[in-house]
Amino acid sequence: MLDLKNIRKTFNAKTVNEKVALNGLNLHLNDSDFVTVIGGNGAGKSTMLNAIAGVWPIDQGSIVIDGVDISRLPEHRRAPLLGRVFQDPMTGTAATMQIEENLALAARRGERRTLKAGISRVERNQYRDQLAALGLGLEDRMTAKVGLLSGGQRQALTLLMATLKKPKLLLLDEHTAALDPRTAEKVLQLSEKIVTENKLMTLMVTHNMRDAIRYGNRLIMMNDGKIILDIAGEEKQRLTVENLMSAFFKASGEEFANDRALLS
Amino acid sequence: MNFSALLNAMPGAIAQGLIWGIMAIGVFITYKVLDLADLTVDGSMATGGAVCVMLMLNGVNVWIALLCAILAGMLAGLLTGVLHTAMGIPPILAGILTQLSLYSVNLAIMEFKANQGINVTKYALIVSQRNVRSADLGNPIFTVLLILALLIGVLYWFFGTELGSALRATGANEAMSRAQGINTNRAKILGLMISNGIVALSSALLSHYQGFVDVNMGRGAIVIGLAAVIISEVMFGKLFRNFALKLTGVALGAVLYYIVIQIVLWLGLNTNLLKLLSALIVAVFLGIPYWKAHFSVNRAGKGGREHA
Numbered sequence: 001m002l003d004l005k006n007i008r009k010t011f012n013a014k015t016v017n018e019k020v021a022l023n024g025l026n027l028h029l030n031d032s033d034f035v036t037v038i039g040g041n042g043a044g045k046s047t048m049l050n051a052i053a054g055v056w057p058i059d060q061g062s063i064v065i066d067g068v069d070i071s072r073l074p075e076h077r078r079a080p081l082l083g084r085v086f087q088d089p090m091t092g093t094a095a096t097m098q099i100e101e102n103l104a105l106a107a108r109r110g111e112r113r114t115l116k117a118g119i120s121r122v123e124r125n126q127y128r129d130q131l132a133a134l135g136l137g138l139e140d141r142m143t144a145k146v147g148l149l150s151g152g153q154r155q156a157l158t159l160l161m162a163t164l165k166k167p168k169l170l171l172l173d174e175h176t177a178a179l180d181p182r183t184a185e186k187v188l189q190l191s192e193k194i195v196t197e198n199k200l201m202t203l204m205v206t207h208n209m210r211d212a213i214r215y216g217n218r219l220i221m222m223n224d225g226k227i228i229l230d231i232a233g234e235e236k237q238r239l240t241v242e243n244l245m246s247a248f249f250k251a252s253g254e255e256f257a258n259d260r261a262l263l264s
Numbered sequence: 265m266n267f268s269a270l271l272n273a274m275p276g277a278i279a280q281g282l283i284w285g286i287m288a289i290g291v292f293i294t295y296k297v298l299d300l301a302d303l304t305v306d307g308s309m310a311t312g313g314a315v316c317v318m319l320m321l322n323g324v325n326v327w328i329a330l331l332c333a334i335l336a337g338m339l340a341g342l343l344t345g346v347l348h349t350a351m352g353i354p355p356i357l358a359g360i361l362t363q364l365s366l367y368s369v370n371l372a373i374m375e376f377k378a379n380q381g382i383n384v385t386k387y388a389l390i391v392s393q394r395n396v397r398s399a400d401l402g403n404p405i406f407t408v409l410l411i412l413a414l415l416i417g418v419l420y421w422f423f424g425t426e427l428g429s430a431l432r433a434t435g436a437n438e439a440m441s442r443a444q445g446i447n448t449n450r451a452k453i454l455g456l457m458i459s460n461g462i463v464a465l466s467s468a469l470l471s472h473y474q475g476f477v478d479v480n481m482g483r484g485a486i487v488i489g490l491a492a493v494i495i496s497e498v499m500f501g502k503l504f505r506n507f508a509l510k511l512t513g514v515a516l517g518a519v520l521y522y523i524v525i526q527i528v529l530w531l532g533l534n535t536n537l538l539k540l541l542s543a544l545i546v547a548v549f550l551g552i553p554y555w556k557a558h559f560s561v562n563r564a565g566k567g568g569r570e571h572a
Contacts, residue, residue, distance in 0.1 A: 020363055053443070079445030092443070094436035097429075105433050107446040115422075118429035161444070 001028040002169055007051055009225075012234075017064065017079035021047040021063060023062070023225035026181040029169075034195050036212040037205045038244075039222035047085075049171045054078045065168050068194065080110025082163030083200070085155060085175040085191075092158030095147030095260070099138060102146055103127045106161035130160060155160070163194050170195065172204040176211075188215065190248035209241045221248060238244055270530045275396045275405065276525070281522035283391070283470050284488055285515030286415060290462035291489030292514045298425070298435040298455040300348075303359030305463045305489060307366025309339040309482030312461030312464025313471030314373040328389050331467050337464020338457040339364060354417045367371040369477050379478040380472070389472040404473055411469070412515055415462065420508040422458075430453050487542050492517035494549040521545075 022044050029035060037045050051058050053077040056147040063071045072076050086092050093102050104119040104127075124142070131139040134156050138149075146154060153173055162170060172191060176184035192215055197201050206212050212219055219236050221229035221244075229247055231239065283429060287309060294302040298520045313332040340362055347358035374380050376528075384392040392402035422428045434451040441448050445534035461486070471477040496510070496517030504513045 042328040074447075075442045076445050076447045079443055082443075084443045086439075091437070091439050094433050094440055097432060101429060101432075105429060105441075105444050105446075111445075113430045113446070115425045115427055118424050118426050176296045 001031060001064075001066055002027070002052075003062070003064040004028075004048070004052070005062045007048075007063070008059045009047060009056075010059060020062075022051060022058070022224055025226055026237045027227060029201055031201050032199065033218055034192075034200075034202045035204065035218045035220055036216045036217035037203060037220055037222060038207070038209060038212045044225040045222050045224040046173050047225070049084075049173045049203060049205060052078075052169070053082055053084060053171060059178055080165075081168040082167075083167035083170040085158045085170075085172050087174040087177050088264055089151040089154040089158070089161070089178055092161065093117070093146045093149075095156050096145060098143045099131070099149075100124060100142040102157065103130075103161060103164060106164045108163070109165050111125055121154050131153070134160065148231055150183075152179050152180060155179065155187050159187070159191060160193060163198055163200065166198055166200070168201065170200045170202040172202065174205050174207060177207060191215075213244065219244075223248075268315045270527065272397075272494060273359045273526050273530065274480050275403075276393065276523040277526040278471075279391070279393070279404045279473065281407060282405065282412060282515060283466055283473055283518030284373075285465035285492060286408070286412060286469065286516035287354065287463050287485060288489045288492030288518045289415065289419070289511050290459040290466065291486065292464070292511065293419075293459040295490065295493060296435075297432055298452060298459075300452065301359070301437075302341075302456060302459060302485075303486050304344045304362045304366070304456070305359075305485045306339050306482045307363035307370065308337045308460040308463045309467045309470075309485035310370045310477065310479055310502050311340055311366055311373070311469030312349055312364060312483060313477035313570060314370045314380075314479075315381050315464070315465075316468035317471050317477040318373055318375070318449065320382060320387050321380065326390060330390070330465070333468040334461045335502075337467070338461040340458035341458070341460030341462070342453060342461075345456040349449035349452055356432055367479065370520050371471070373477060374477065378383045378480070379476050381476040387477075391473045393473050393475065402427060408469065412467075415465075415507050416511045418516075420509060423507060427454075484539050484542060487546050488518070488521065489538075491521050491542060493547070495520050495557055496548065498549060533534045 004025055004027040007025040008020075011017075011019045011021055011223070013099065019042075024050060028046075037048070039045050050056070050064055052071070054073060057073060061071070062069055065081050068081075070081065073175050084092070094105070097105075100119055104123060107123065131142065136153055136231065138153065138155055138157065143212045148158065159175070162264075175191070176187050179187060188211060191204070194200070202216070204216065213236070217236065218230070218232035219239065220227050272513075291302075291305060292426065294300045313366065315336040316329045316333040319332055320326060323488055324332075342360045343365075344355075344362040346356045347353045347361055353361070362404070371378070378507065384394055391407050393404070394564060395402045403541070430441070431451045431454060432447045433444070433446060434448045434455070438448050441451070470481065492514050494517070496504075496513035499526050500513040501515065524545075525538065525541075528539075533541065
């Protein structure tokens, strides 16, 4: 379970660039929720994910996962609860390290790092199987540097890394936005497969309305640092891009300024 | 010009190069593995020698003195690490602050004298310049090679462990490391401590080798370290992929650096101009990858147009 209560975050407070990014945000997620998050640029979607991950401290409010208040914990101490995939394929992996080394790092998320070998033979075999399941041929390139992989391959690897150790919450931050449409589709399907197989509580930010409707059991729309629309279950299945748009206009009372959202 | 004079100077150049090679391995760990330019080394390159020599002059066993020297270097790294991570000071500035403070600290360790001699006939020194041309195992070149082999072995093992991998990850991608639960601040502090411990080891050996410790002996150390790292990258970059080989390459880089210096001196360069030359070498080698990238883009552009 995830509980966000009255979260506030202002960037560049008391300057001309002041931006209220999260403005009293409340959200409750059940363990079985796969939630897609949409909204215009600057609505606070990524900011919400970064607040949960602890990239910077929030100004106010509380973040509770399964009864544990993580609001004041540093980023690396929240990591055991979270799996994260980022928009930029470069962010989620260490380019100068091998594929298997990246996986071994992820497999030790939340554990004390000791003077034991960084990777064991048993692990290697396990990774080979798991990489094979991605269907990208990475199982034959386990000692290749991750920097040699394509963006799509890196996102698939990051996805595997994020879920190698089952997290309480999976955060997907526009993780297909930097990929070409066909690769994006593949990575999305892979994400859904991993989420369903592991029954992961998931927040997926996307710019693509159709993807937001197609994936997950619940959809939330953000505007001005708050959630303005929350649709789940059958009602979500009946959604179309058109009525999502009109719902947005009704809820926000303003033009949906984001071209990308309009076009998709 | 007398060629045999140059040949005669070679064993000394090699021994010095190997000792500085240990120091360059320390620089490699911060500069290449952790991706931090750490200027603490200009200070810790004198601290190690100061601690080791002063302890020995006061009757402490040579190996215990050496261990204390390494610990002192690690303490210097710890200070830079804390300045950087706990106080948010940029790493270069944090290193400069430590380095500056170490100048006073080193003087204090040396009982406020600019240098302190230690005589090889009275003290059990690990290496000495006096034996650099001897053909037996007492030759400092053998001893330093042995120490280098041990050091490279230990580092190769360490950077393959979970903890060592976390350090490498921190240098490769901080955001990813934190997302994977690595305390990147602690990793940086640990890396700086290891690096400066190695530099202090080199410093202690150098003071043994030359028979004295001087408060200025670390001045410009970072440049020599970088020179070794960069020379090894340019010369052996394609050849040495394995981590242990890379460390070996760095030590060889330092040896090459000292051989070049020796040749330049033999050609008649004024010793006082050496630091200018060192800076020049490093600047040029740092520029090479940039120029390569810049000019190859231009060439590709031209080629593209021709074939279009």
